[in-house]
Amino acid sequence: MMTRALLARATPVLACLGLLAVWQAASLVLNNDSFPTAIEAIRAIPSILGDKEALINILASLRRMAIGFGVAVAMSIPLGLMMGRSRTVASFFNPLLMVIYPVPKAALMPIIMLWLGVGDIAKMLVIFLGVSLPVIYHSFAGAKAVEEKMLWSGAAMGLSSAQRMTRIVLPAALPEILTGCRTGLVLALITMITSEMIARQSGAGNILFNALDMGQYDTVFAMIIIVGAMGIGLDALFERMRARLVKWSEPQFDIPVSFS
Amino acid sequence: MKARALTTDAIFGVVPIALVVAIWQALVSFGYAPVTLLPPPGLVFARLAQQLVTGTFQQEIAATLFRLFAGFAIAVVLGVTIGLAAAASPAVNAVVRPLVRVLAPLPKVALYPALLLLLGFGHESKITLVAADALFPILLSTYYGASMVEQKLIWSAMAAGTPRREILFKVVLPAAMPSILTGCRIGLVISCIVVFLAEMITSTDGLGHLLVTAARTFQAVDMFVPLITISLLGLMLNGALEALRAFLLRGFPEV
Numbered sequence: 001m002m003t004r005a006l007l008a009r010a011t012p013v014l015a016c017l018g019l020l021a022v023w024q025a026a027s028l029v030l031n032n033d034s035f036p037t038a039i040e041a042i043r044a045i046p047s048i049l050g051d052k053e054a055l056i057n058i059l060a061s062l063r064r065m066a067i068g069f070g071v072a073v074a075m076s077i078p079l080g081l082m083m084g085r086s087r088t089v090a091s092f093f094n095p096l097l098m099v100i101y102p103v104p105k106a107a108l109m110p111i112i113m114l115w116l117g118v119g120d121i122a123k124m125l126v127i128f129l130g131v132s133l134p135v136i137y138h139s140f141a142g143a144k145a146v147e148e149k150m151l152w153s154g155a156a157m158g159l160s161s162a163q164r165m166t167r168i169v170l171p172a173a174l175p176e177i178l179t180g181c182r183t184g185l186v187l188a189l190i191t192m193i194t195s196e197m198i199a200r201q202s203g204a205g206n207i208l209f210n211a212l213d214m215g216q217y218d219t220v221f222a223m224i225i226i227v228g229a230m231g232i233g234l235d236a237l238f239e240r241m242r243a244r245l246v247k248w249s250e251p252q253f254d255i256p257v258s259f260s
Numbered sequence: 261m262k263a264r265a266l267t268t269d270a271i272f273g274v275v276p277i278a279l280v281v282a283i284w285q286a287l288v289s290f291g292y293a294p295v296t297l298l299p300p301p302g303l304v305f306a307r308l309a310q311q312l313v314t315g316t317f318q319q320e321i322a323a324t325l326f327r328l329f330a331g332f333a334i335a336v337v338l339g340v341t342i343g344l345a346a347a348a349s350p351a352v353n354a355v356v357r358p359l360v361r362v363l364a365p366l367p368k369v370a371l372y373p374a375l376l377l378l379l380g381f382g383h384e385s386k387i388t389l390v391a392a393d394a395l396f397p398i399l400l401s402t403y404y405g406a407s408m409v410e411q412k413l414i415w416s417a418m419a420a421g422t423p424r425r426e427i428l429f430k431v432v433l434p435a436a437m438p439s440i441l442t443g444c445r446i447g448l449v450i451s452c453i454v455v456f457l458a459e460m461i462t463s464t465d466g467l468g469h470l471l472v473t474a475a476r477t478f479q480a481v482d483m484f485v486p487l488i489t490i491s492l493l494g495l496m497l498n499g500a501l502e503a504l505r506a507f508l509l510r511g512f513p514e515v
Contacts, residue, residue, distance in 0.1 A: 015358035034377040088272070095273035096280065102494020103487055104453040107460060107468065110475035111483055114297050190367040194457055197369075209461075212373040220373045227370040235365035 012232075034217050041221035048222055054207055058226070061192055061203040064120055068127025069188040073181055076135035080177070081169055083136070084143020097133065105130040106194035113199060123195045123203075130191035131184040138180025142173030178242045185238055189231050299481040308485050317470075321489065324455055324466040327383060331390025332451040336444060339395050343402025344436075348428060364396045368454075372461060386458040393454045394447035398440070405439025406432050438512065441505045448501055452494045456486075 024038040036044075048054050083090040109126050116122040146169050154164045170177075196205030204227060211219035281301050287293045288300040311317040346356040372389055379385040409432050417431045459468025467486040474482035 011354075011358035012361045015362045019359070019362065032378075035374075091268075091272045092276055095270075096276040098495065098498075099277060099491055102449050102452040102498070103491045104456045104460075107456055107471060107487060107490075110471060111480070111487075114475075114478070114480065114483075115293075186365050186367065190369050193367055193369050197461060208370065208373060212376070217377065220377070224370050224374055228366045231365045231367050231370075232362060 016232075034215075036218045036221055040218050041225060044218040044222035045225060048207070048219065048226065057202050057207060058204045060120075061196060061205070062230075064124050064203070065127055065188045065192045068124040068191075069131050069185065071124075072128045072131035072188075073135055073184065076132045076180075076184075077139050077170075077177055080136040080139025080180075081143040081165060081173060083140045084146070084173065085165070085169060090140070093136075097136065101133060106191050106198060109195050109198045118199045118201045123192070123199065126195045127188050127191045130187050134183040134187060135177070135180040138183070139173060139177045142176025142180075143169050145176070146172045175246045178246060182235065182238050182242065185234055186231060189227070189234065193227060296478070297480055299484065304481055304484045304488070307481050308488055311485055312489075320466055320470055320486075321493070324459065324468070324490075325493070327386045327390060327458075327466070328451050328455045330383070331387045331455065332394055332448060334387070334391040335394035335398055335447055335451070338391070339398030339443065339447070340402050340440060343399045343440075344406050344428065344432065346399075346403050347406035347436075348432070360396065360399065364400070368393045369457065372458065376462060381462055386455065386463070389458050390451050390454045394451045397446040397450065398443040401439045401443030401446075402436060405436030405443075408439070409435040437508060441501070441508065445498065445501055445505075448497055449494060452490060452497070456490050 020038045020042075027035045027037040079093070083093055105126055108129065109122065112122045112125055116125070150168050150172065151164055154168050159167060192203070193205040193208070196203035197209050200206055200209070204223065208220060208223040208227070211217075211223060284298070284301050288295060288298055342352075342356060345352045347353070368389060371392065372385070375385040375388050379388060413431050413435060414427060417427050422430065455466070456468040456471075459466035460472050461468075463469040463472075467490055470486040471483055474480075474486075
């Protein structure tokens with residue numbers, strides 16, 4: 001049993017190593033100047049993280065991401081829960097959200113930049129927009145699936161409607177909400193990279209695409225590893241927190257459905 | 261009764277959209293936003309209507325749609341195949357699971373520079389990016405749907421003498437169809453988003469390229485047009501998928 005649990009924990013690491021090995025083999029076979037080997041790319045990582053400016057840039061990106069994500073989650077969960085519990089609220093917001101859904105949020109960047117400049121606020125706003133939709137949808141779905149009987153019992157025991165929302169609907173919908181947040185987290189990272197790539201002023205996305213323009217291919221691939229590690233790391237961290245918060249619920253998807 | 265509730269819903273739902281347009285118009289007409297930064301909605305929609313009939317604009321849409329469909333089709337084929345295989349065979353599952361665990365939370369956009377270097381600046385790199393992004397939701401929901409198929413159904417089919425291979429296509433696939441279609445729907449929206457982003461980053465045609473060109477020349481009106489177009493395309497494709505779903509799932513209990 002112990003070895004099994006250990007094995008289950010080790011498989012993602014093995015998968016990473018396997019992918020790196022495939023990369024190494026592919027680059028050796030292709031022998032292309034613009035496709036460095038995995039080892040060369042990994043060697044370039046310390047020089048990026050050792051560069052103070054680059055490190056500050058990456059940390060600033062993460063800070064923007066955290067703020068955008070935090071504000072989006074704080075606003076989307078109440079909205080989603082209300083949509084789930086009230087038909088009126090749902091039919092009010094649903095079509096609007098449907099129209100916004102297929103618009104790439106990072107594509108709003110050029111327009112928002114016209115209004116707010118290239119500063120932090122524009123980027124945080126874009127991250128906020130990107131994270132909101134999945135969180136709203138999952139909270140909506142979670143709140144909609146709450147059993148009526150529990151609400152009736154709550155009402156019979158004298159809970160006000162606000163209390164019913166926080167004491168019954170919120171906990172019952174929590175697993176679904178957290179699934180939404182997990183998707184939102186990956187999305188926040190994606191939107192962060194794309195927004196910086198479009199604004200080209202600072203941040204991790206800027207380092208990545210500047211290196212591409214200047215033909216520093218090992219930096220490009222090293223940055224890809226760094227960003228990828230951020231995604232996987234944040235996701236694993238969130239999964240731990242989630243597992244603790246909703247111990248009682250069986251995870252439906254144990255892998256997030258991520259998208260930009 | 262139900263139909264009437266739906267119409268009220270529809271009327272109700274138009275309100276916020278109308279409200280957004282009204283606020284937009286108000287911002288311009290009361291002079292809070294200069295026309296160069298925020299063109300009035302009438303101007304934008306007029307430009308959209310004018311552009312839609314021109315051949316060049318239609319070509320841009322065609323370029324975007326081609327990449328979108330190619331990427332999405334690859335994602336559907338790969339996602340459904342791998343998802344079914346992982347649900348049917350423990351050996352495949354043992355390989356696919358950890359790989360998906362690592363690759364799904366990876367921001368695929370960050371891979372785009374690598375794809376550019378490997379596949380060049382043409383269609384291939386963009387189609388690959390779209391496929392990579394749309395693949396995981398389809399794969400996961402196929403896997404989920406296929407592994408949730410009621411065991412009794414499979415047993416009955418086996419008892420009736422259905423060969424193993426046919427069980428996969430005649431029992432598991434149809435039973436997993438609702439879940440697969442949900443995955444496809446998410447994948448489709450993702451495809452719309454990603455194709456646009458990829459075209460914004462490097463392209464010589466397509467809707468994303470239109471937006472970037474307009475942004476470089478500060479033509480605010482032309483910046484809104486591709487955005488609205490992709491939103492409309494997304495809605496139309498979603499509607500088409502919804503119709504397909506209704507057709508494929510006819511006779512299913514309500515899902």
